[in-house]
Amino acid sequence: MSEARSAPTVGQLVLGRRLADLRERSGMKREEAAAVLHVTAATIRRMETAEVALKIPYLRLLLEAYGLRGAEADTFVQLAKEANKPGWWHRFRDILPDWFSVHVSLESSARVIRAYEPHVVPGLLQTEDYARHVLRVGSVNRTSPEDVERYVALRMERQNVLAREDAPRLWVLVDETALRRPVGTPEVMRAQVDHLLQATERPNVTFQIVEFSTGYHPANYGPFVLFRFELPELPDMVYVEYLTGAVYLDERTEVASHLELLDRMSAQAATARRTREILRDLRKEF
Numbered sequence: 001m002s003e004a005r006s007a008p009t010v011g012q013l014v015l016g017r018r019l020a021d022l023r024e025r026s027g028m029k030r031e032e033a034a035a036v037l038h039v040t041a042a043t044i045r046r047m048e049t050a051e052v053a054l055k056i057p058y059l060r061l062l063l064e065a066y067g068l069r070g071a072e073a074d075t076f077v078q079l080a081k082e083a084n085k086p087g088w089w090h091r092f093r094d095i096l097p098d099w100f101s102v103h104v105s106l107e108s109s110a111r112v113i114r115a116y117e118p119h120v121v122p123g124l125l126q127t128e129d130y131a132r133h134v135l136r137v138g139s140v141n142r143t144s145p146e147d148v149e150r151y152v153a154l155r156m157e158r159q160n161v162l163a164r165e166d167a168p169r170l171w172v173l174v175d176e177t178a179l180r181r182p183v184g185t186p187e188v189m190r191a192q193v194d195h196l197l198q199a200t201e202r203p204n205v206t207f208q209i210v211e212f213s214t215g216y217h218p219a220n221y222g223p224f225v226l227f228r229f230e231l232p233e234l235p236d237m238v239y240v241e242y243l244t245g246a247v248y249l250d251e252r253t254e255v256a257s258h259l260e261l262l263d264r265m266s267a268q269a270a271t272a273r274r275t276r277e278i279l280r281d282l283r284k285e286f
Contacts (some may be wrong), residue, residue: 019062054080088108089104116222126192130195174207209278224241
């Protein structure tokens with residue numbers, strides 16, 4: 001009926017939501033749609049939530065049952081064929097866990113990426129040497145030198161998103177602790193600070209430091225990333241990582257709370273100009 005794969009692409013997420021919308025507009029319940037394909041309602045749910053790739057022959061049957069025919073159905077099918085193609089990150093599938101594969105897919109398609117990070121420099125702004133040390137020392141069950149280098153290569157390739165012609169807006173808040181905690185040698189830290197100073201010159205990058213003087217603040221709960229997309233079918237999503245996995249939040253109230261937190265913290269954090277001054281002063285300390 002359907003093909004499982006490591007993680008959905010953004011295109012598959014969008015088409016799954018569109019498929020659910022078509023079903024609901026047609027007045028069919030999942031059980032009724034399942035009867036068309038002689039499968040369970042759970043399979044229809046998995047198709048709509050992009051837990052499985054869409055098989056084209058069965059997709060055509062559903063579209064016809066939902067009343068979508070002719071050119072509109074052909075366009076939907078063509079989009080499904082394109083969406084089923086693996087993303088560039090597929091070649092890292094040997095080391096890329098499913099839960100983070102989704103993150104890379106969202107990151108590659110987002111219009112805006114906002115984040116709070118209290119522990120380390122965010123991956124999209126790390127130098128290669130900084131990333132190598134973080135991945136070698138700060139990871140659990142990833143001690144193979146070969147695996148570490150693969151993870152470093154993946155992280156460096158992820159950064160290409162910021163140099164694209166249609167690059168997303170990246171707006172990150174980083175706790176001062178993350179920049180004062182040594183990662184690797186002083187040379188590694190100096191190079192990392194230099195890299196951040198260069199990043200602040202990009203028109204699509206906003207980098208703010210949450211200074212110690214801010215005191216205790218509501219973002220102390222932990223790091224998270226908020227993705228916003230151009231496509232209206234995709235709501236804002238929040239990524240929250242833990243030791244062995246991650247959760248993706250798209251409920252409106254949950255996303256709104258994280259967005260409010262980012263807005264409040266961006267107002268309390270050092271301005272972009274002040275942040276550059278802090279970075280220049282930090283560089284002298286390493």
